[in-house]
Amino acid sequence: MIPLHKPYISGDELAYVTDAIESAELSGNGKYTNLCQEYFRDHYGFHTSLLTTSCTTALEMAALLSEIGPGDEVIVPSFTFVSSVNPFLMRGASIVFADSETQTPNIDPQSILKLITKKTKVIIVVHYAGIACDMDAIMKIAQDQNILVIEDAAHAQGAKHNQTYLGSLGALGTYSFHPTKNITSGEGGLLIVNDEKFQHRAELLWEKGTNRKNFLLGEVNKYEWWDIGSSFYPSELNAAFLWGQLSHVDKVNNRRMDLWKVYAEELSNIPGIEVPNIPKYANHNAHLFYLKAENNNLRNHLIAELKKEGISAAFHYLALHESPFWKTKGHSQLTEAMNWQHCIIRLPLFYSMTEDELDLVIASVRKIMKG
Numbered sequence: 001m002i003p004l005h006k007p008y009i010s011g012d013e014l015a016y017v018t019d020a021i022e023s024a025e026l027s028g029n030g031k032y033t034n035l036c037q038e039y040f041r042d043h044y045g046f047h048t049s050l051l052t053t054s055c056t057t058a059l060e061m062a063a064l065l066s067e068i069g070p071g072d073e074v075i076v077p078s079f080t081f082v083s084s085v086n087p088f089l090m091r092g093a094s095i096v097f098a099d100s101e102t103q104t105p106n107i108d109p110q111s112i113l114k115l116i117t118k119k120t121k122v123i124i125v126v127h128y129a130g131i132a133c134d135m136d137a138i139m140k141i142a143q144d145q146n147i148l149v150i151e152d153a154a155h156a157q158g159a160k161h162n163q164t165y166l167g168s169l170g171a172l173g174t175y176s177f178h179p180t181k182n183i184t185s186g187e188g189g190l191l192i193v194n195d196e197k198f199q200h201r202a203e204l205l206w207e208k209g210t211n212r213k214n215f216l217l218g219e220v221n222k223y224e225w226w227d228i229g230s231s232f233y234p235s236e237l238n239a240a241f242l243w244g245q246l247s248h249v250d251k252v253n254n255r256r257m258d259l260w261k262v263y264a265e266e267l268s269n270i271p272g273i274e275v276p277n278i279p280k281y282a283n284h285n286a287h288l289f290y291l292k293a294e295n296n297n298l299r300n301h302l303i304a305e306l307k308k309e310g311i312s313a314a315f316h317y318l319a320l321h322e323s324p325f326w327k328t329k330g331h332s333q334l335t336e337a338m339n340w341q342h343c344i345i346r347l348p349l350f351y352s353m354t355e356d357e358l359d360l361v362i363a364s365v366r367k368i369m370k371g
């Protein structure tokens, strides 16, 4: 089978992990954690970023920092992964699901506008496939109404809105380094703190609610409990692994982009399927390649037939407002989110994909569409 994805391995990881083991610095917030965070500061301009154990825990930190609680409403796209929502639900917020755009699976600013009430405190945006949401429109809505924007940029490492890295436009942003992402640390994530007012508190929460950072810097002679917090940062082993990937990230994203472009060119103008529609402001990172089939039957047929050819294809996501957990809780009609749920199909895309594999997938999709 040609898999849907394969994690990228640079070959440098083992040396850094071995170094971490030999230095006996195994817990978190050490040399490799700092190296990774400095990388994002120097290359992406992220003033403060904190490595986390996952994108999910980075979003849990974002929920704590936004001081969300009962009575507050959070607008979030229905077409996303559960981790965009759970952290806010865990804090007692009311979740309000928004619809997707017609042209992309991203949250539709017009849908946001219709859902805002006096209780709206946070808007979560998800840059699906690393394709930027319409951030000019969303930031304007949020600024006009004094609402916090949090970017779930789980897919979007290295992708930009015009020339600005995704994750750095809202007050807070998050990345994922899960093995399905362009680069990985096994499990891992990043919290990007853009609004300075959150910086100090973010550092406390990250250190389990203590001022250990000031202690390590020699600013205080003991560290104390100042806030709530949790064990949010990864071990140095994961950070060392990520460090073994970071210096290769441009090479990885460029190779993925080459593959992505061939797909987009070769599969355009086929009746019944559409290639991704990339807005002008979106400089994406080729995180995944998807097609939109004209209906659910065709999408399912494509997945089944590709499987017979030895090709893994998948759908992703299931709209959350229709999930077993949510569907009895009430929501408005979200036509586009359902459309994407029914019609999207993802094709294999990974760094080590060969030209032969790419050709086979393209030829198979063409053959099935002809049939």
Ligand SMILES: Cc1ncc(COP(=O)(O)O)c(C=O)c1O
Pocket (backbone or CB within 6 Å): 054, 055, 056, 057, 080, 081, 083, 084, 126, 152, 154, 155, 175, 176, 177, 178, 188, 189
């Ligand atoms: C949009 C989105 N947010 C959050 C996550 C969670 O990421 P992680 O597995 O790093 O916690 C995912 C996972 O793929 C995701 O797709």
